[in-house]
Amino acid sequence: MRVASHPPQFLAQSTRSFHLRSLATAALVSSQFTIAQLANMLGVIAKTATTSNFLSQAFRLKRLSIWGPVATAGTPVTVILIWNNSANDFVGPPVTIVDTAVSFDWPAYVSSVPPQGSVSSKWHDSTEGDFTFTLSCPAGSTVDMEFDWVLSDSGLKQSTIAIVGATAGEVYHQITNNLTPQGVNTI
Numbered sequence: 632m633r634v635a636s637h638p639p640q641f642l643a644q645s646t647r648s649f650h651l652r653s654l655a656t657a658a659l660v661s662s663q664f665t666i667a668q669l670a671n672m673l674g675v676i677a678k679t680a681t682t683s684n685f686l687s688q689a690f691r692l693k694r695l696s697i698w699g700p701v702a703t704a705g706t707p708v709t710v711i712l713i714w715n716n717s718a719n720d721f722v723g724p725p726v727t728i729v730d731t732a733v734s735f736d737w738p739a740y741v742s743s744v745p746p747q748g749s750v751s752s753k754w755h756d757s758t759e760g761d762f763t764f765t766l767s768c769p770a771g772s773t774v775d776m777e778f779d780w781v782l783s784d785s786g787l788k789q790s791t792i793a794i795v796g797a798t799a800g801e802v803y804h805q806i807t808n809n810l811t812p813q814g815v816n817t818i
Contacts, residue, residue, distance in 0.1 A: 675804075
């Protein structure tokens with residue numbers, strides 16, 4: 632029997648996956664999302680009633696899916712997703728995906744992964760301010776975001792969002808651009 636001469640190496644910070652569902656409480660019209668806003672939606676941990684740290688040290692957005700419901704029969708609704716490339720080091724054309732619906736039975740639907748090589752497809756530090764995508768969708772839309780992320784357990788990073796009435800130690804997901812995360816604590 633062979634015995635190891637020392638303890639084996641291991642990966643100290645594993646990658647985790649998270650699926651976040653949000654509902655649009657009002658229509659989004661060309662609403663831009665920054666990397667830091669996505670990190671706040673992914674989660675913060677309250678330090679005090681008014682300050683918080685990011686739950687994630689780094690993350691990437693893997694997929695974005697939007698279902699836009701028709702509110703009035705015969706009145707079309709449109710979902711528009713634009714993958715932005717606003718960072719100076721990732722210059723490329725924006726990619727725009729559009730779907731329209733006119734029936735209660737079939738919502739406008741867009742599902743997309745960030746374009747390969749775009750700023751949105753990369754891993755990001757949670758504090759970055761670059762724009763990733765622009766979204767337009769009707770009130771009542773369901774927006775699903777799928778993330779890969781690394782827990783911020785080797786040095787917590789301060790979130791810059793203002794929170795009110797939080798309980799220290801609780802995890803919250805920020806309401807952003809009229810998108811309210813579902814099934815989780817929100818702030």
